[in-house]
């Protein structure tokens with residue numbers, strides 16, 4: 580067991596755990612940040628996506644010991660009032676069905692638009708390719724990202 584200091588959503592957190600504990604378990608079970616979801620646990624579905632220094636990463640497959648001083652952003656910290664342009668577009672398009680995959684989808688989409696505010700349709704598809712939605716909301720996800728992109732111009 581070791582003590583880990585983490586920078587999450589602009590706040591400092593501490594947790595004591597094993598070095599190989601996935602960040603996802605720390606977020607959900609140790610710190611109560613349950614907006615980030617567990618889907619597959621093997622980096623195959625994207626439900627657990629968070630930002631690490633602005634990059635979309637799979638928190639189920641990232642050991643807490645590998646985080647260091649990098650800044651973590653979870654869905655809870657993406658915006659102060661749920662009004663990030665991607666979140667606003669998600670509401671406008673009414674993307675969610677069961678909702679389970681949606682935090683991961685939004686975190687992947689927001690990381691894409693932060694790096695490339697005007698992605699092509701192909702770039703959107705490539706970026707979102709690893710985020711699975713069992714409800715099949717892919718068309719609306721694409722539409723919402725296009726809408727968010729147009730509003731961020």
Ligand code: FES
Nearest residue numbers: 618619620625639
């Ligand atoms: S739970 Fe992490 S990618 Fe599926």
Ligand code: FES
Nearest residue numbers: 677678712713714
């Ligand atoms: S909205 Fe149900 S899994 Fe995506």
